Every structure is written in structure tokens, then in C-alpha cells.
Amino acid sequence: MDVLYFAWVRERIGIPQEAVDTQAGTVMDLVEELRGREERYAAAFADISALRVAVDQQLTDFDAPLSGVREVAFFPPMTGG
Amino acid sequence: MDVLYFAWVRERIGIPQEAVDTQAGTVMDLVEELRGREERYAAAFADISALRVAVDQQLTDFDAPLSGVREVAFFPPMTGG
Amino acid sequence: MRIVVQDAPFDLGTEAAGFAEGRAVSGAVVTFTGIVRDVDGGLQAMEIEHYPGMTEAALTEIAEQAISRWSLEDALVIHRHGRLEVGDMIMMVATAARHRKDAFEAAEYLMDYLKSRAPFWKREVTADGADWVAARDEDEDALGRW
Amino acid sequence: MRIVVQDAPFDLGTEAAGFAEGRAVSGAVVTFTGIVRDVDGGLQAMEIEHYPGMTEAALTEIAEQAISRWSLEDALVIHRHGRLEVGDMIMMVATAARHRKDAFEAAEYLMDYLKSRAPFWKREVTADGADWVAARDEDEDALGRW
Numbered sequence: 001m002d003v004l005y006f007a008w009v010r011e012r013i014g015i016p017q018e019a020v021d022t023q024a025g026t027v028m029d030l031v032e033e034l035r036g037r038e039e040r041y042a043a044a045f046a047d048i049s050a051l052r053v054a055v056d057q058q059l060t061d062f063d064a065p066l067s068g069v070r071e072v073a074f075f076p077p078m079t080g081g
Numbered sequence: 082m083d084v085l086y087f088a089w090v091r092e093r094i095g096i097p098q099e100a101v102d103t104q105a106g107t108v109m110d111l112v113e114e115l116r117g118r119e120e121r122y123a124a125a126f127a128d129i130s131a132l133r134v135a136v137d138q139q140l141t142d143f144d145a146p147l148s149g150v151r152e153v154a155f156f157p158p159m160t161g162g
Numbered sequence: 163m164r165i166v167v168q169d170a171p172f173d174l175g176t177e178a179a180g181f182a183e184g185r186a187v188s189g190a191v192v193t194f195t196g197i198v199r200d201v202d203g204g205l206q207a208m209e210i211e212h213y214p215g216m217t218e219a220a221l222t223e224i225a226e227q228a229i230s231r232w233s234l235e236d237a238l239v240i241h242r243h244g245r246l247e248v249g250d251m252i253m254m255v256a257t258a259a260r261h262r263k264d265a266f267e268a269a270e271y272l273m274d275y276l277k278s279r280a281p282f283w284k285r286e287v288t289a290d291g292a293d294w295v296a297a298r299d300e301d302e303d304a305l306g307r308w
Numbered sequence: 309m310r311i312v313v314q315d316a317p318f319d320l321g322t323e324a325a326g327f328a329e330g331r332a333v334s335g336a337v338v339t340f341t342g343i344v345r346d347v348d349g350g351l352q353a354m355e356i357e358h359y360p361g362m363t364e365a366a367l368t369e370i371a372e373q374a375i376s377r378w379s380l381e382d383a384l385v386i387h388r389h390g391r392l393e394v395g396d397m398i399m400m401v402a403t404a405a406r407h408r409k410d411a412f413e414a415a416e417y418l419m420d421y422l423k424s425r426a427p428f429w430k431r432e433v434t435a436d437g438a439d440w441v442a443a444r445d446e447d448e449d450a451l452g453r454w
Contacts (some may be wrong), residue, residue, distance in 0.1 A: 173325070174321075174324055174325045174328055175320075175321030175322055175324055175325030175326075176321055178320055178324040178325075178341075179319070179320045179321030179324075180321075182320055182341050182343065182397065184395050185335075185343050185345075185395065186343075186345060186346050186394050187346075188343060188345065189339040189342060189343050189344075189345035190340065190341075190342060190343070191339075191340070191343065192338065192339065192340050192341075192415075193324065193338065193339045194336065194337070194338050194356070194408065194411070194412070195324075195328050195336075195337040195338075195339075196335060196336060196408070197328065197331050197332075197334060197335050197336070197337065198332075198335075199331075199332065199333065199334065199335035199406065200333075200436065220422050243434065248332050249330050249331065249332045260345065261417075262340065262342070262419055265340070266340070266412065266416055269338075269407075269412070270412055273408055275451045276425055288341075295416065303440075
């Protein structure tokens with residue numbers, strides 16, 4: 001599965017995108033897995049209330065299931081317009 | 082004093098403007114005076130709830146005094162925009 | 163502030179771009195454009211009568227009210243009179259403000275007042291003749307919210 | 309409906325005039341334009357990041373919602389990304405409807421959703437460095453009215 005990071009999430013983790021091989025059942029499971037990797041991930045995911053998530057380019061929440069999903073993106077609240 | 086007519090008021094009375102020599106104290110007094118002139122005036126002023134009035138180019142109501150006034154205009158509700 | 167009353171057409175593109183050009187104080191520009199619409203399929207023309215002198219004064223007063231109430235950086239009102247065809251632009255307003263809410267509200271205020279408080283009268287010409295457009299209660303009611 | 313996401317500038321005049329051109333069904337066209345504003349006097353640039361693919365999909369969905377809810381004849385959304393200077397136009401929306409109330413409401417709806425539901429992130433560059441713009445509670449709250 002491709003995992004994408006935008007804005008300060010991208011800056012904190014240090015890369016815009018990576019392929020992740022995971023058995024995580026939900027977005028939250030994936031977050032826990034990433035948090036356990038390295039300090040920069042733990043820092044980026046420290047407060048998930050400050051984050052938003054899209055699964056296959058649709059906004060969703062952290063309970064969303066990941067079966068069959070190709071792309072997950074993490075980013076701060078959007079500031080368009 | 083110049084009296085101006087617009088839209089269907091102008092059409093009903095048949096002229097866009099005329100000089101009126103009057104001692105009328107208020108707009109309503111002027112309306113009564115004009116009504117007494119001819120049928121076309123009576124027809125135009127039959128229902129003043131369907132009319133609006135401006136005195137010296139400021140919207141006002143039929144109680145407005147006319148002393149020192151140079152221009153009075155009668156017209157239907159406006160339909161700009 | 164610019165108030166224009168004319169029978170000639172105006173160019174929306176030029177006006178909108180000119181109004182928005184180089185604004186560094188305002189983050190938000192709203193425009194509204196009114197177009198002659200063929201409501202029932204038989205409209206041949208729209209004729210607009212106005213009250214020269216009072217029209218400019220009324221539009222100026224309405225725009226000044228909007229600028230003051232919403233702290234606008236600028237406002238523009240253009241209104242045509244005379245004979246217009248279906249698809250022709252009748253009028254436009256533009257507002258520039260720091261925030262979008264102010265720019266939107268001020269533009270709606272300008273439109274609401276312009277509809278019922280500026281001395282214009284529309285007449286629709288069809289194959290059956292010409293009829294003055296009646297003022298709509300909902301346009302008068304719209305003023306109640308300001 | 310037209311959705312444009314690009315780093316190149318757009319021409320408000322051309323876009324507004326093209327959008328309004330020859331409309332005989334719609335009597336009302338509203339445009340909103342967002343401009344880079346120097347809030348505290350030290351802004352050197354605004355950088356806008358987005359999520360290619362999702363951005364276009366999200367804007368399309370938002371515009372389709374607006375068209376359906378207000379029976380719009382048409383809607384346009386243009387949004388830039390990349391580096392912008394003070395005074396540059398960031399984005400615009402346009403709506404065409406029969407009545408002004410619908411055109412205004414639909415444009416405000418597009419703006420409210422675009423602010424908080426389209427994947428753009430703004431960063432302000434000043435002499436002190438660059439900071440991501442924080443989402444404002446009032447932008448999130450604005451969605452509550454729809």
C-alpha cells in the first residue's frame with residue numbers, strides 16, 4: 001500500500017510517500033504500526049486529533065478499514081481557498 | 082415645481098415631466114390636486130399604495146412637506162438589478 | 163468606489179479584472195452580474211428606464227453604506243439602461259474585502275438595495291406587446307435582513 | 309462544469325467573461341476570487357501544496373453538490389498551487405443560476421467546502437522563515453450551515 005504525507009506531516013517524517021507492507025486492519029492500526037517505527041513517525045502521529053486521513057483519495061476517519069486499499073494519505077486540516 | 086413621472090405612471094399621464102404651480106403643503110396634497118385635474122391623472126393616482134415618491138431625488142413618503150422643494154417624482158416600485 | 167450608469171454595454175472581463183487588480187489588502191473579491199433572461203421563451207427585449215440624477219445619487223448612497231458597514235476596500239456598481247437583448251448583461255456589482263464573508267454579504271446587500279431602492283424600471287417586450295415588470299414582494303422582503 | 313488545478317496564473321477577466329458569455333437561462337452570475345493578502349506586512353510568498361488526483365476529485369464532488377442543490381446552470385472552480393506572491397490570485401469560483409440568491413449561496417457553499425474539504429495546504433514565507441497556515445475553527449464551523 002502507498003502511504004502519502006502532506007504539509008508538516010511530510011516535513012516531520014521527511015518523505016512525501018512510501019510503500020508500506022502491512023496487515024493493519026484499520027487506519028488506526030496503521031498509525032500504531034508507524035508510530036512504533038522511529039521517533040520522526042512518533043512525532044508526526046503524536047496527536048491524531050491534529051491530523052486528517054484520506055483512503056484511496058476519499059476523506060475518512062481513523063476507524064476506516066484498510067482491506068483492498070491502495071493508497072492512504074495523512075495530512076493536517078486543509079487550508080484551501 | 083417640476084413634477085416627473087416614470088414607467089407606467091408616465092405612460093398613463095402621457096408626459097414625462099411638467100412644471101406645476103402649487104401651494105400644496107405635502108405630497109398627498111399635491112396628489113389630491115393632480116387627481117382633480119383630468120381623468121388620466123385620477124387613473125394614475127387611483128391607488129397610491131402602488132406608487133412611490135421622491136422629493137428632490139430622495140425617496141420619501143406621501144406625508145412629506147413640499148416647502149422649498151424643486152422636484153417631485155412619482156413612479157411604481159422600482160425593479161432594478 | 164465607482165458608480166457607472168450608461169446605456170452602452172460594459173465588458174465584464176475588463177471590469178472584473180480591473181477591480182481585482184493588484185489588491186494586497188483585500189483577500190476576497192466578489193462580483194455579481196445580472197443577465198437578461200428569457201423566462202417564458204418569448205422575450206424580444208428588455209427596456210430599462212431610470213431617473214437621471216437620482217439614479218447616480220441612490221447608487222452612490224447604497225455603495226457608501228456597504229463600504230462603511232463591511233469595511234470594504236472598494237466597491238463598484240455598473241447599471242445599464244435603454245434597450246437590452248436576451249443574454250445581454252444588465253448590471254454588475256463588485257466588492258473587495260479582507261474576508262470572504264464580508265465581500266459576499268456586501269455584494270448581496272448592494273443587490274438587494276439596488277433591486278428595490280434604485281430608480282430603475284424594467285419593461286419586457288414580447289410578441290404580445292410590452293409589460294412593466296412588477297416588483298416582487300420577496301425583493302422588498304429581502305431588505306428586512308439588513 | 310469546469311475544474312482547473314494548475315500552478316500557472318489564470319486570467320480573471322477572461323474566465324469571468326467566458327463563464328458569463330451568452331447565458332440566456334441564468335439571470336445571475338456570481339464570482340469569488342481569492343487573492344494573496346499581506347496580513348501582517350511581512351509576507352514574502354505564499355506556497356500552496358496539494359494532493360494531485362484527490363484535489364481534482366474533491367473539487368469535482370463539491371461542484372457537483374452545488375450544481376445539484378441550487379440547480380445551477382454551470383459552475384467553475386480554478387485553484388492554483390505552488391509559489392504565489394502578494395497580490396496574486398489564488399483561486400476563483402463562479403456560479404450561474406436563474407436567481408441571485410441561488411448563485412450567491414452556491415458560491416459561498418463552494419468556498420466553504422473548498423476551504424476545509426479540498427486537499428490544499430498553505431504555507432506563509434516571511435523573513436523569519438516559513439509557517440504552515442493553521443486551519444481556522446470558523447472555517448470548519450462555516451460548514452455547519454449547509
